[in-house]
Amino acid sequence: xxxxxDTEKLLAYAIPQARDDYDPRDAIxxxxxxxxxxxxxxxxxxxxxxxxxxxLPTMALVxxxxxxxxxxxxxxxxxxxxxxxxQRLKLYAPLDPFGTMIGETTVTDLADKGPGKxxxxxxxxxxxxxxxxxxxxxTEVWVARGAGGFGGSRELPGDTLPAxxxxxxxxxxxxxxxxxxxxxxxxSGDRNPLHIDSETARSAGLDMPILHGLSTMGLxxxxxxxxxxxxxxxxxxxxxxRFTAPVYPGDTIRSVIWQDGETLxxxxxxxxxxxxxxxxxxxxxxxxxxx
Numbered sequence: 001x002x003x004x005x006d007t008e009k010l011l012a013y014a015i016p017q018a019r020d021d022y023d024p025r026d027a028i029x030x031x032x033x034x035x036x037x038x039x040x041x042x043x044x045x046x047x048x049x050x051x052x053x054x055x056l057p058t059m060a061l062v063x064x065x066x067x068x069x070x071x072x073x074x075x076x077x078x079x080x081x082x083x084x085x086x087q088r089l090k091l092y093a094p095l096d097p098f099g100t101m102i103g104e105t106t107v108t109d110l111a112d113k114g115p116g117k118x119x120x121x122x123x124x125x126x127x128x129x130x131x132x133x134x135x136x137x138x139t140e141v142w143v144a145r146g147a148g149g150f151g152g153s154r155e156l157p158g159d160t161l162p163a164x165x166x167x168x169x170x171x172x173x174x175x176x177x178x179x180x181x182x183x184x185x186x187x188s189g190d191r192n193p194l195h196i197d198s199e200t201a202r203s204a205g206l207d208m209p210i211l212h213g214l215s216t217m218g219l220x221x222x223x224x225x226x227x228x229x230x231x232x233x234x235x236x237x238x239x240x241x242r243f244t245a246p247v248y249p250g251d252t253i254r255s256v257i258w259q260d261g262e263t264l265x266x267x268x269x270x271x272x273x274x275x276x277x278x279x280x281x282x283x284x285x286x287x288x289x290x291x
Contacts, residue, residue, distance in 0.1 A: 002081060002146030005119040007110060009076035015105040015123070016066040023098040024050040026188070030059045033185030034218030038176045042226055047233070053097045054233040056225075058218040059188075060095055060136035061087070064103020064127045068192040070142075077121075077144065079192075080204050084213040085120065086141035086161070088240035093135045094291055101135065103127050108139075111156045115149035122156055161242055161280035164265050169256040171227040174271060175219055177211060179250045185215040210246040216253065217241060220268050220278060223255035228264055228285045238284040245270070245277045253277065262286055 031037075031047040034056065046054045070079040103125050111120035120141055127136040141156065178184075182195040190212055193200040201209045221239055229235040247253065251270040255278075258265045266281035 002078060002116075004115070004149035005110070005112075005121075005144060005147040006076040007150050007152070009074075010110075010121070011107060013072075013075040013107075015069055015075075015107070018064045018066040018103045018105075019100065020063045020103075021100050022063060024053050027053060027055045027059060027097045029184070030062060030188045030218070031056055033181065033188050034058070034215050034222060035175060035177050035181055036222060038178055042175075044222070046231070047222075050097075055095045055097045056218060056221060056233055057091050057095055057136075057236050058089060058214070058221045058239065060091065060101075060127055061089060061138055061214050061217070062188045062190070063101040064125060065189055066103075066105070068190055069105075071192070078147070080194075080200075081145040081147065083143040083145065084140065084243050085143040086240070086242045087214065087217055088139040088238075090137050090238045091135070091236075092137070093133060094234050095135065100130050101127050102130060109156050109158075110150075110152050111154060112150050112152035113148040113154060116146060117148040119144040119147035119150065119152075120156055161240055161282055162265065163280065164267050165258045167258070170259045171257040172254065173223045173227050173257070174252055174254040175223055176252050177215075177219065177247065177249055181215060181249045182209060182211045183249075185212050190214065206246065208248065211249050211251070213243045213247075216243075216247045216268070216277060219253055220255050220266065220281070221283075223253075223268075224257065224264055224266065224283055224285065227255075227257055228259055232288055234291070235285050235288050236283065237286045239281075240283070241266075241278050241281040243277070244279045245275045247277050248273075251277075259285075
């Protein structure tokens, strides 16, 4: 059984501030890492060509991020035991195709599921311009397997993500991933070897390297933009979801979407394996003029 989470060590750890200077090449590389351009039915040139380039709003997830910081022994985490449980993103300003972003990440909440069970770790990143303008806020929940038993609250504070409706969905869209997608996505900053190295994957109890959860999130964001946003990336202002199963590079991901005005709910499955990979999805697709 793993040792309980060392909360004192974790909360004392200063997550490095990260500064990213990025340009259209980085925006295009990020889009490729989410599978943009792979579908034969959808034209995604606007995400891949520097002329009139659209930046995917989920690129805010990789900007201003100091890589997979749980691999630093100073934070006291067993990084191989960590699963990405939940991710939320809110945009406060449009994400330009080029610029400079500064990210500050803080562990904000912990939950203890009990001895021998999981610990939940919530961390929030604020992404700002050098002048201090808040552009985005990203909140993630990690599941540290076997790290419970440290004596904390059993639940994280705040609202939980809603269950998807029981009625038939309004939209359905399938998008492919490529076998090289994890290898491409990691070039945007997340170098966790779990996504590229077979030995590391086996050490974590997986058959093979898996796709980054945030790559899948970017793919689903593209599905929402195409299905409900008329292909205009700037309309996606908020997106939140729960990861429920691994995605393997080469899977086809089907997103099913329910729309109620500007509010979208969604889930996604890996088609070939009939595996639900994202659930409890919630997004805001706003009018383009409302920033």
